[in-house]
Amino acid sequence: MIASAQRATARRRAAAVLGAVALAFGGGAVLAGPAAAATSSFSVHCVPPAISGIPAFDGTTVADISVSDTTPQVGDTVTVTYVLDAPLANTSTFNLAIPADQITPTVKVQLGGAQTDLLTFVGPKSNPVIPAGADFPNFTITGTFTVTAPGDITLTPSDFNVHSDYGISTDSPCTVNNPPAPVATTITATSAPATNNRKLTLSSGSGVIGASVTVTGTGFTPDTAVTVVGVKGADATGEYTAATTDSSGGFTASLSVSNLDTTGILAFEGTTYDASTAAGPIAYSVTDNSPPPPGSQKLTATVKSGTxxxxxxxxxxxxxAVDASGxxxxxxxxxxxxxxxxxxxxxxxxxxxxxxxxxxxxxxxxxxxxxxxxxxxxxxxxxxxxxxxxxxxxxxxxxxxxxxxxxxxxxxxxxxxxxxxxxxxxxxxxxxxxxxxxxxxxxx
CATH class of the missing domain: 2.60.40 (Immunoglobulin-like)
Structure with missing residues (x-):
């Protein structure tokens, strides 16, 4: 008789707690204030566990979704912070407190626009003690995703679940009514810049007028025509030679440099300069070895490379310093x-x-x-x-x-x-x- 009464009490206790958890997300949730830019308010249909004795219900919940980077590049990892707002009090008629670390939320976020994916984030099992009759705290869940396409990407809250391990392991799933929910936030992704691995090396950094310098290139498109020129800043100085890359994208060319104005050498694919298919300019100086006029002296000075x-x-x-918190x-x-x-x-x-x-x-x-x-x-x-x-x-x-x-x-x-x-x-x-x-x- 005593054992039977204890079992009945335990069932009522578990049902009360599970019912309180379920009620935290439904039954006419109240917005905490005006919606922020990353906030989405939406209607959900929640199904408490059968042991709670609470029938399925519809209610309103609020999701605040923020991101670590609103303008990422393709390939970047974006951190998503999802705050699930559950402002209802513990309304269980048994008026029981809920111990710490008993509730685990799981939320889903639908990506749309340039990138389509359904993300699932599991929150920490770290709720504080919730006194009997007190408001449920917000749940904060974080997760990441990798950007795979350029363009506008929307983040929209979707279904979520509340798992409880207090007394018995149960779930209270909530699905969005009339999906999709309103978009919470939007990011704009850009294409990652193409990596230009083309490199030039010179056999010498200087030479007398008319001397030839060996130009070696790597990382160019295989089996492609390349133009090698002398330049001063952005202007060509007249020296020119052509080469063709081998099957690995490398080439070797000899360029005769005779213009005293030449300060560098660059190479580019084809016959029209394009920075995306070019390498250099690499510094090169021309030494004037012409003899001085009669009755004059030629002065030279050397600048050595530093560090x-x-x-x-x-x-x-x-x-x-920060305060420990939930x-x-x-x-x-x-x-x-x-x-x-x-x-x-x-x-x-x-x-x-x-x-x-x-x-x-x-x-x-x-x-x-x-x-x-x-x-x-x-x-x-x-x-x-x-x-x-x-x-x-x-x-x-x-x-x-x-x-x-x-x-x-x-x-x-x-x-x-x-x-x-x-x-x-x-x-x-x-x-x-x-x-x-x-x-x-x-x-x-």
């Missing part, structure tokens, strides 16, 4: 400025990259290096032949990313300052304490 180096303003970055928090900071000095006086550019280790915290706590992102910037000192280009905003991670760079050119060099704003996405319910990572900079 490529970098210095940094400091070696420690103290990022802002959602992602952002710790921010600024990279110590890095000064690049390129005194090589040649034609080769440079690239400054960085990669980070995972953030080690108290005990065995770790925040992934992929949670660290930056927004780089770069400035060029007046009088520098080159102009630096800041890297793209995004994740640094263990794979690394570019902070700044300067392209190849007829004459390169100068002084540059690179820095970046840093952002660490601290996961929900991270352990309290100090987390440390090492950011390694490499200049090539």
């Amino acid at each position: 490529l180096s970098m210095t940094q303003a400091g070696d420690t970055v103290e990022m802002t 959602s992602v928090a952002h710790s921010t900071g600024a990279l110590n400025a890095v000064t690049v000095k390129d005194y090589r006086a040649g034609s080769t550019g440079w690239s400054l990259t960085a990669k980070a280790t995972d953030f080690d915290g108290p005990g065995s706590a770790v925040i992934s290096a992929d949670a660290l992102s930056w927004t780089p910037s770069c400035s060029t000192a007046a009088g520098s032949p080159s102009t630096c280009v800041a890297g793209s905003a995004g994740t640094i991670g263990t794979a690394g990313a570019t902070l700044a760079s300067a392209p190849d050119g007829t004459l390169t060099g100068g002084e540059f300052t690179a820095d970046a704003d840093l952002d660490l996405a601290v996961p929900a319910f991270s352990a309290a304490g100090t987390y440390s990572s090492v950011l390694t900079l490499t200049l090539t």
